[in-house]
Amino acid sequence: MRNVGVREISRKTGFSPATVSNALSNKRNVSRETSEKILAVAKELGYARRGKVARVVFVLARKTGEVLDEGTFHPGVMEGVEKAASAVGLPMSFVTLDLTSPNAASQASDIARDITSAVVLLGTEMRGDDYSLFAETEAPLVVVDGWSDHLFFDCVVTANESSAFRATSYLVEHGHKDIGYIAGAYRIKNFPLRERGYRRALREAGLAANPAFRVEVGTTVSTAYEAMRSWLETKPLLPTAFFAENDTMALGAMRAMVEAGVSIPDDVSFVGFDDLPFATVATPPLTTMRIPNHEMGSIAVDLLMEQLNAPRYYQKTIHLSTMMIERDSVRSI
Template sequence: MLGGTMAKASVREISRITGFSPATVSNALNRKRSVSEETAKVILECAQSLGYQQSTQLESIQFVLARKTGAILDESTFHPAVIEGVERQARRHGMSTSFVSLDFSDLDAVRPQVEGLIADPSAAIVLMGTELGEEDYALFADAAAHLIVLDGWSDRQYFDAVVIANTDSVLRAVDYLIEKGHRQIGYLAGDLRIRNFKDRERGYRQALEDADLEANPAWHVTLGTTLEGAYHDMGVWLDNVSRDDLPTAFFAENDVLAVGAMRAFNEHGIRVPEDVSIIGFDDLSLGAFSNPPLTTVHVPKHEVGEIAVRRLVGNIRNPKSYTCKTAVSTYFVERQSVCEI
C-alpha cells in the first residue's frame, strides 16, 4: 500500500459545501485541466479551510476490459498478457487487482455501470481502450476516480494513456520489406477500424511514400478480424484475382489477420514466402507456430501493463495539471515468412 496522511475532510464534504460534483472536486484536487481556474480556486480554498490533505493511499486497481464487439480482444492473447503485467506491478506496491468487463455495444446500457465505476475518488482504474472510440471515452469524462487508458487514446478527453508506437513500428516493418527488394507491397486491413489499425496504416503509407512507391488500392484487402473471418475473406479475394496480379508482399495489421491469410494462401497454392511474403503485428504465440513461422512486430505486453500501474501510482503521489501519452516502442521479430527478391 502507498503510505500517506489520512484526509481530514472528504471529497464528498467539499462537494457538499461548494456545490460542485464529487468528480469536479476530485479533478480540481488532482490539478486536472478539465476544471476551470475559477472553479478550481473555490474548491482548493474550501479544501484548505477544512484542513484537507490529499490521500496517497491506494489499495487496489480495477482493470476494465471494454468490449465494443469483442472481435479483436476475444481473438487475441494480447490483453491477458497485459493483465499479467498490471497484476505483477500492483503486487509490487502491495495492491490487489480486480476485473470488470463492460459491453460498449450499447452506450445507454453501459452508462450506469461506467458512472458507478468512476464516481469513487479513491478508486484507480486501468481502462483497456483497444476497441473504444471517442463516443465511448466521453462516458469517462467526469471521472472522479484515478484513470489511465491502456492501448487507446482520446483526442477530446483529458486522460493519461499508455499506447503502442504503431505508426513508427509499421514504418520500420515496411522499410524491412523494401530492403528485401519488395516494391509491390499490399495491406491487409481489419474490417473494424480501431485507432491502432488506422495508425498502423498511416505507417504503411508513409513508408511507401518515403520510398516513392505506390499504395495500390487493388492490394488493399479488408478482412474479418477473427482467424476464421480473415481466412474466409482472404480466400474470397484470392478467388477473384489473377496470380499475376498479386503483390510480392503484404503487411497485416495484426498476427490474427496474417495467420488467417496465410492459411488461405496455402489452400490456393500460393507459397509463403516464395510467392508472397507477409509480416504481422503483436507477436502472438500463434504466429510463432504458424507454417511458416510469422515475421512480426513484437509488442512488450507485460511491460505495457506495468507502465500503466507505475503511471497511476505516480499521478496519485504527485498530481499534475496535464496529461501524458506514453508510446511504448516495439521490436522486430524476423522469422520465415519473408524472403528476399
Template sequence: MKVSVRKISEITGFSPATVSNALNHKKGVNKETADRILKTAEELGYRLEEKISKIRFVIFRRNGLIIDDSPFHPAVIEGVERQAKSLGYETVFNHVDINDIEYNTQLQEILSDVESAIVLLGTEMQEEDFEPYTHAKNKIILLDGWSDRYFFDSVLISNTDSAARAVEYLIDKGHRDIGYLRGDFRIQAFCYREIGYRRVMDRHHLPVQPEYIATVGTKIETAYEGMRKYLEETPILPTAFFADNDTIAIGAMQALKERGYDIPGDVSIIGFDNISFGAISDPPLTTIHVYKHEMGEMAVRELMRSVEDGKKIKTKIQVCTDFVERASVRKI
C-alpha cells in the same frame, strides 16, 4: 507541496510498496517498520484523505472482435496484476460492454469509487466512447487506447513508427508492390498502423494500389474467409503484405496456401503483436514484438505515481517495439 509515498520511501529506506502498505494499515508490515513510516509521514505532513485501496482494471468491450480470444490481452492483464500486487494493491477486474443495458449504471459505480484507481483497457474504444470517462472522480490511465479529443494519462504502442519500420524492412528486401491486410473493425491502433504503412510508401514514392488492399475480419477464421473472397476477385497480387496484426496475417496465410501460393516464395507477409502462434505457423511469421507485460506494469506504475504526486499534467507514453525476423519474408 504534496508529500508523496516515494518521498517517504527515500527518507525511511523502505520500498514504496512497504510504505504504501503501512500508510494504509495493511497486513504484512511489522509494527516497528509501520511505526517508523507513520511517524515520518506525520512529520512530513502526509495526508491520507484519499486512500486508494485497490486498482480497478476496466476492460472495455465494443464488440469483442479484438479482445475476445486474443492472446495479446491476457499478457497485459498479467502485467497489471503483477505490478499492482508488488505495490500492495489488490486488482479488481470489471468487464464493461457498451451494448449492455446496464452499461451506464455500471460505469457510474466504477467512476465514482474514490477508493480505487483505474487502468482502462481501451483497445476497442472509439472516439465517441471516451466522454463519460472524463467525469470520473478517481484517477484513470488509458492502456492501449487513444483519443484525439479527450486527454488521459496513457500507455500505448508506438503503432505508426512500428508499422513504418515493417514496411521499410520490406522495401529493404527489394519489395515495391506492397499490399495491406486491413482489419475491418478500425480500432485506433489499426488506423495509426495504416498511417505508418502509407507514410513509408509515400516516402519512397511507391503507389498504394487499391487492388492490393484486402479488408478482412479480425479473427483468424474471418480473416481467412475475407482473404479467400479477396483472392477470388483479385487476379494479381503484390509481392508482400503488411498486416494489421498477427491474427489477420495467420488467417490470410491459410487462405493463400489453400489457393496454391507459396509463402514467402510468391507472397511475403509481416504481422504485428508477436503472438506465440506466429512462431510456429507455417512458415514462422515475421512480426513486430510488443512488450505486453511491461505495458501493463508501466500503466500501474504511472497511475500510482499520478495518485501519489497529485500531478495534473497528462502524459501519453508510447512504448517502442522490436522487429522479429522469421521466415515469412523473402528477399527479391
C-alpha cells in the same frame, strides 16, 4: 470535515462538475490557475477525498470482442498490471465493461466514482464517444491501448505509426516494391495509424500504395480467412508482400493463400503486428512486430502511483516502441 461533493464546489466556483472533478483528481487538462481556485474553494468548504486506494481495477472495455477475443494482448497487459500492483502492495481485480449494454453508463459511473480503487482502462475497442463514460471520474485512471481526442487521460499506447513504418520499410529493404495492405474491417483506433505508417514508408521509398493490393478482412482468424479466400477467387494480381494490421488477420490470410496454392514466402511475403504465440507455429513462422504488453501494464500502474503520490496538472501519454521479430515469412528479392 462535512460531506462536501463535487457539485457543491461547482456551484460555488462556477466551473463545471467535470472541471472540478478533474482538478480534485489532479489528472486532467485543467490549468494551474483554475486548479488552484477550485482547490482553495474545496478547502474552504471542507472537502476531503474519503477513503484510501485499496486496489487496482483492470477494466476491459468490450464492444464487439472481434479484436480482443482473438489475441493474447490483454492477458499480457493484465499480468503486467497485476505484477506491478502487487509490488506496491495492492491487489488487482478484473471487470468487463460491455459498451453495448444499456447498463454501461451506470457501471462505468460506479467504477469512476469509487475513489478506493485505481483504474486501468483497456481502451483497445473504445471509440471517441465511449470515453465520455469516464468524463467525470474521481478515481485515479490510466488508459492502456487507447486515448480520447476530446478528454485528457494518462495513457500508455503502442507507437503504431512508427512501428508500421518500420515493418513496411523492412519489406522495402528486402527488395519488395509491390507491397499490399491487409486492413481490419472493424476499425479500432490503432489501425488507421498503422496504415498511415505503411503509406509513409512507401512514400519515402518512392513507391505508391496500390489500391488493388488493399484487402479488407475480418478481425478474427476465420473471418480473415474467408475474406482473403473470396478475394483470391477473383484471380487478382498479387503483390510480392503484405503488411497486416495484426497477426490474427495475417494468419487467416496466409491460410487462405496456402490453400489457394500461393507459396509463402516464395510467392508472397508477410509481416504481422502483435507477436501472438500462434505466430511461432504458423507455416511458415510469421515475421511480426512484438508489442511489449506486460510493460504497458506495469507502466500504467506507475502512472497511477504518480497520480496518487505526486499529483500534477498535466497528463502523460507514453508511446512504447515495438520490436521486429524476424522469422521465415519474408524472402529477399
